[in-house]
Amino acid sequence: MSTATMARSDTDIQRDVLAELAWDARVRASEVGVSVTGGIVTLTGWVDSYAKKWAAERIAHRVRGNRAVANDIEVRLPGTAERTDTDIATAASRALEWDAFVPVDRIQVTAGNGWLTLRGEVERGYQKRAAERALRRLTGVRGVTNLITVTPAGDLSEEDLKRDIRVALARRIDVDADLIEIDVAGATVVLSGEVRSWLAREEAERVAWAAPGVGEVELRLRLTT
Template structure:
C-alpha cells in the first residue's frame, strides 16, 4: 500500500504534467486554470474564455498518463467582444449543424438560454450525437452545452457474434489488449469491464463499442490502473 508521502509526491508530479499539457495546448490559456490532483484524480478549477477552451482543457488533462479521472469545475467567462445574444447563438447553431455532413439536423431541436445550448432529438449513431455537441460547443458566445440527444439505431445488434466482432475491432485499432477487457451484449446494450492504462484508452474502447451496429447504450465499467 502506498504511503501518504508517496501518493502526495506522485500527485505533485502528475499536477506538473497536467499544467505542462495545458500550456502545450494552444486552445487553452492556462493562466486562469487551477489543477488539483488527489490519488490520480484531476480537478480543474478557475475560468476560461469559451466553452471550447473548457472542453480542450478537459481533454488535455485526460491525455496525461496516469490520470485516472477528471472533474471539470472550470467556469466560462465570455469576453465582451465575443458575447452573442441567445437568438444569434441559436441561429449559428442551426447553421453549423446544417453544414456538418454527419449530423441529421432535421431530427434535432436546439434551445438556447443565457448562452447555454440544449440539444434534443434522435440520431442513429453515437458519433452523430458527439459530433453535434462538438460542432455547437465551438461556437462563439456559447457558455455550455447540454446534450440530450438520444441514440436510436435503425438496425438491431447482429446476434451472438457481435461481442467477438467488437473484440476484432479493438484488435484492429490497437486500442487496448483484448484480454484486458470483457464485453457482453444484452439486446441493444453493451457492457464492458476490465482495466486499461489511461483514460484515453478507456474512451477509445467505448468509442469502438459504440460503432457496433444496433448498439443503443454502453455501460463502461472499465477502470484505469495507470
C-alpha cells in the first residue's frame, strides 16, 4: 500500500511538525504551539518577527499528511524592532527597488500599524510572489497583504495554459508529471495528485507560478514514496 493511501493520525502529524520546528533553526519550537484536527494543522503562540511566522508556516506545510495549515501565530515586536510606518514604508520601497524580479514601477506599497499592503498589476505570478518575498524579512513588519493582480500581456486560453504547465513539469528531473493533475479556472491553477518529495512539491508550485497569467496556485498534492 502506498504512503498516499495510508492516512496519518493527527498525533503523528503533530509529532512531526514539532520535530520539524525543533530541527529548523529559523524558529524556536518553544515559541510555537501545534494542534492537529482532521489533518488540519493549527499553529499558535507568538514570535518576534513576521519572517519567523512565515517560516513556521512553511515548516508545517512540508510535513507529510497535513491537509492544510492555519497560522494563528501572533507577531509581537520587541522594542528594538519597533519602527514607524514611515520608516517601514521607506524600507519596503527600497527593498522592492533592489529586487531584480520586481517591476517596481507597477507596484504600490502602503504601511499601516506595521502591516504592509501591496497593490498594482504585473504580468507574471512570480513577480507578485517576489514582491511579497522582498518584504517579509524587514524589521518592524507585522504582516503583508498581497493585493497585486496578475494580467498577462497576451491572450492565453485555459487549455493552452494547462498544456504549457504540463510540458514544463515534464522537463523537471525531480517531478513526475504523470502523477500530477492540472486544472485551470481563470487565473487560478490547481495542482492535485501525488509527488514523491517535498522538493518536488515546491518545484511543481514554482512551475505553475512561472506560467503567464497565473494569479493563484492551489496545491492539493499528496506526498508519496
